[in-house]
Amino acid sequence: MFNISINTKMKNYLFSIYLLFSVPSALIAQQDSIMLDKIYEESLYRGEAYTNLHYLTKKIGHRIAGSAQAEEAVNWSKGLMEKLPFDRVYLQEVTVPYWDRGEKEVAKIVGSNESLAVLALGGSVATPKDGITAEVLEIENLSDLEKHGENVAGKIVFVNKPWDESIVETGVAYGLNSSQRSRGPSQAAKFGAVAYFFRSLSSSPDDAYPHTGGTGYTKGIDSIPAAAISAVSATKLSTTLKANPKLKVYFKQNSAWKGLVETHNVIAEWKGTDKPTDIITIGGHIDSWDVGEGAHDNGTGTMGTLDAMRTLMVLGYKPKHSIRLVFYMNEENGVQGAIKYGEEASQKKEHIVAAIESDAGGFAPRGFDIKASKEKVSWIQNNWKPLFEQKFWVSRFLEGSPGVDSGVWGRQFPNTIMFNFRPDPHRYFDLHHTEKDVFEAVDRRELQSGVAAIASLLYLLDQHMEEIQ
Amino acid sequence: MFNISINTKMKNYLFSIYLLFSVPSALIAQQDSIMLDKIYEESLYRGEAYTNLHYLTKKIGHRIAGSAQAEEAVNWSKGLMEKLPFDRVYLQEVTVPYWDRGEKEVAKIVGSNESLAVLALGGSVATPKDGITAEVLEIENLSDLEKHGENVAGKIVFVNKPWDESIVETGVAYGLNSSQRSRGPSQAAKFGAVAYFFRSLSSSPDDAYPHTGGTGYTKGIDSIPAAAISAVSATKLSTTLKANPKLKVYFKQNSAWKGLVETHNVIAEWKGTDKPTDIITIGGHIDSWDVGEGAHDNGTGTMGTLDAMRTLMVLGYKPKHSIRLVFYMNEENGVQGAIKYGEEASQKKEHIVAAIESDAGGFAPRGFDIKASKEKVSWIQNNWKPLFEQKFWVSRFLEGSPGVDSGVWGRQFPNTIMFNFRPDPHRYFDLHHTEKDVFEAVDRRELQSGVAAIASLLYLLDQHMEEIQ
Structure with a gap:
């Protein structure tokens, strides 16, 4: 049905998932639980975030906004997205100031x-x-x-x-x-x-x-x-x-500023079946500082959110809402990518109902900080946390701040529910913005477990967005 | 007051803690929260588990029961305990079969x-x-x-x-x-x-x-x-x-069995003020497999539980119940240490009210599995989890199995509430029982954060043991 390889085991899943989406609503919680099992199974066995991260960190390397490597990361990411059954993949022009060490x-x-x-x-x-x-x-x-x-x-x-x-x-x-x-x-x-x-x-x-x-x-x-x-x-x-x-x-x-450079956000859209004009934005920043390899900051966030979408696609899922993957440029020194994203979305009067950002590393997933009313956070705790907590060791669903990029464009979208992915915080600031932030500091199971948590949240949001209250 | 160095900052704490233990019961939850802050502060700034682990792994190395290194670890551990203000430190004789690769x-x-x-x-x-x-x-x-x-x-x-x-x-x-x-x-x-x-x-x-x-x-x-x-x-x-x-x-x-060897459990006792015959046992196994350095299995468990006790001691805490630290010998191939511990405790008709074991690695702490009635687990979730969850990222308090050693001696103590420390599970079985289980695979912050979690639980148990219902 679409342009990605599916093995035999997955074909069986596709059939069971077909059944899954045709049963009555009384079984929704059980359906969700079964879907989460499929997501974790796919991500932990066949996830591609780790191998993509290897390419990004080792073949492209660090990638400060405005550098040749940043643009290489943009084009390579676009190519990755084009291999998946998105409805549209495109670059959004962003002008950034380029600083050179x-x-x-x-x-x-x-x-x-x-x-x-x-x-x-x-x-x-x-x-x-x-x-x-x-x-x-x-x-x-x-x-x-x-x-x-x-x-x-x-x-x-x-x-x-x-x-x-x-x-x-x-x-x-x-x-x-x-x-x-x-x-x-x-x-x-x-x-x-x-x-x-x-x-x-x-x-x-x-x-x-x-x-x-x-x-x-x-x-x-x-x-x-x-x-x-x-x-x-x-x-x-x-x-x-x-x-x-x-x-x-x-x-x-x-070091010096070297003037302005034209570069890009990378965007991919997966059109929703029921509410195509209601958009869920997911992603993280593709640029990094100019040292190390930008592995945890933020190779894991970009490769992870992309792989979360691949996971739902390979499972045969069809989203109700449109899901838009955004790799923001220039989070580290100017946030121009997020500013541009917000301006365009605002001009077009887009209806962005929810956002997920990953920019805190690829360590073992702990949960999500949520920017929403206390009531909505409480609803999510009551309804979704039980699906994650015992089996998948993801239990942190607390009111909190969005990620930096979502926070910036979110100023123009005050009603958007925002989720900030929270991996374990112990090791992040040993590596952050240093020569040590390299591929070898990322553990495959931790990363793919996080991808599964993000894909699961994305699935739940798409399924139950309108029920959150 | 006791034989460990206390810096100036700690002296101020000691005074505030003195105040702490003299205020009325209405403030107990706040007292507990303040005490947990002190525990985390001590462990993350001045914890000694990591440096002790360095000695155990690099100077002694792996230590299969019956080997010269295992006995070296026994004697060195005893020396560590003797530097702290325990009331009694001793070796318990254990006969183990010695297997040589x-x-x-x-x-x-x-x-x-x-x-x-x-x-x-x-x-x-x-x-x-x-x-x-x-x-x-x-x-x-x-x-x-x-x-x-x-x-x-x-x-x-x-x-x-x-x-x-x-x-x-x-x-x-x-x-x-x-x-x-x-x-x-x-x-x-x-x-x-x-x-x-x-x-x-x-x-x-x-x-x-x-x-x-x-x-x-x-x-x-x-x-x-x-x-x-x-x-x-x-x-x-x-x-x-x-x-x-x-x-x-x-x-x-x-490889071959080489006959029986006389070796030891290492035990240290800290006498309780109110209920000295009610014992809380805490510890983990001191032996390891004969490859790698036995860092996560179980250097972190022994050095961690010892450091949890040191933390309470340095904070000037005086336990109500007697707290007994046990480093069990031979968990890996015979469990003779736990068997001996159970036999002696049973013969003496000891009253072991609770047990904490650490034998699942030194990764970021996630919580504790609890062997107790559903009601008691639920009480602990309601009363103690809130103290840990948001601030310290420790949120897993679920009914579950005790550790291997506690499980073995616990057959003779079916009413003892048992806590099995649960660090993050993602990386453990990449390292377990291999050449890779070395000091370098342990992160200091993760280890000391776990020490703080264990010390906090030990404190809460000692303070509120009789309230759990």
Whole structure:
């Protein structure tokens, strides 16, 4: 019936699923449970997210928006979608600012052989060509700048706020420190700092790798070069500063914005049978930072949501609502893909009833954060959680925030129910935005178990969207 | 107050905890929540399970019961316990049969260069000194032996039942196949087989490592040599057999039982203030298989339960009930440690009110299986799950089986409430009983998060044991 290979075992399923969709409503819960079994069986045995992720990470590699690799990922993804029985696969034009890291950054304590592991923050300007040599002012919070006043001028401001290791939900710990990354350089420059070092947002104090991430500059204030420094190097620098507060650090990087680049979101549509103009959007961002391989952030999210749709297709499912897969460009440094998606959908007055985003890694699936009224969240907990909890170890269905991309375009769609896929949070911020975020850090069973959870949610949403209340 | 180092931050806690235990009962739930915060903070910042695990795995290594390493682990563990303010630390004598693998096993397809990755099953006899060369009969289930009848004689029986990859709870998939490991050699020998190959109990079909595990022989039937064959080698052998059913395999191993050895359980007791004769037993097995480093099985269980107790101690907690930490010897091939523990406790008519066991790895904690009445499980779900679920991502409190050791001694204590710690199940059976079960496969945050979950449960049990109904 459609253009994908189906083995014999699957043919038997197709028949049983045909039966499944023709039985009376009293058996719906049992039908759902049987369908979830099929989904898990398909994903765990024959899932393709892991092998696709291998190609994305090893053949294409990291892919910052605007780079040649990002566009290669766009075209290759489009090709993957075209092999599946979508009704339409297309690119949506997105203009992104392209930032290039340039040569490897250099930082060292002057007069010693101590190298500091640093990585330019995304969006940072370069140092002067010959680098900067300056004293260092260590603070824990940006708010400490005030009290140092004139003492800041001419120095490298070094924000060394430790990660709160006690928080199991590592995303919360990330949130506690991340605003100092985005706002730090301009705050420090206001006081005359010449550069900005930011202790990496890593969940491990023993982490030798710097974690990059976006920063920005406030108009009217000098843009100063900014870099993340690894937890280990931050501790080393802090210790050395205690012994010698007048030490100087040499710092050089030549990152720069390189102008605007035309690139794309990748979109595939699977038309609904009953309500074709009611759209469920699913996806994640296809770009990554320019280090590592963008495996957990966000190769798993894109390859996972694509494989969730493949899973339903190969099971012979026909959606009631239209399901639209979106690979957003530029989540990491500008969110231009999500902005464009929202603008177009809004102009067309589209009816996006629900959204699922995956952008928190490919670890063992734990559940979904839900942006909806308390009543709706409660309905989902009562009706859907029992289908997942005991058998599939997915039990977290809590009110929460949408993913970054859905959150951005969702400003124009305030009534859309949004689901943010939540894999286990323990390991994510050891890898996030670093050289360590590679294919080898992804476990196949964990990834495909997550794909099954996402496909199951998508199925339930499509079947029961109108019942949620 | 006691013999462990306490930093300044902890001193502040001790005072707040002193206050905590002197407030009226209306605030109990809030007290519990605050105590759990302290426990997680201590474990995630200053937990010692991970560093102790490093010593156990790297300095002592694997430690099959009866080996010198197992006894080294016993004595080293006793030393660890003696550094903490237990009231009593002692060894309990256990006699175990010692099985030795001998030289590296050899298996190859005769006339080819194809080596097969095999590992003697624990308890297996040796092949004749010069090995066995025989044809191979591949079956999927032991029950297939009957229909092959006389055709079995003189052959190597090769049970190639694939792992059910669709089951998220991998322990269930393990259970579906494991009886063929324990009963297989004698069943095959009854039909005249000369050796037994068993497809490894691995959750990955791409696994190149064989997984060992215990087997046994039925009295009155010849004991034939038995080995696990890796999933990859099993598939290779199966494919080659299809092309050439008459192929012969050469197989040699010289494993053997080496008689009885006197060894020990390691036990530490922390006396209760209110009900010193009511005992909560906590622990896991200290032995491992003789490959890899016994990291997830069960270095994490022993070092984790010890660290859970250290956590409560360092927080200044004083238990109401006596808490007894037990490191059981010989869980892997004989369960003699648990048998001895049960016998002695039973002879002394001890009152063991509850038990916690950790023997399912050191992955992200998901919850506890509970052996208790439905009513009690339900009470625990209602009262304790909310303390863990949202903040600490621990949400699985289901009726279930105890761990192997508690299950064994628990036959004499049918009324003891038993908790079986459940970490995430996705990765365990990729590593279990193989060369891959090493320290590097353990993540510090996941392990210490599990320690905190166990310490929290232990605290709640001690505080509210008598309220469970």
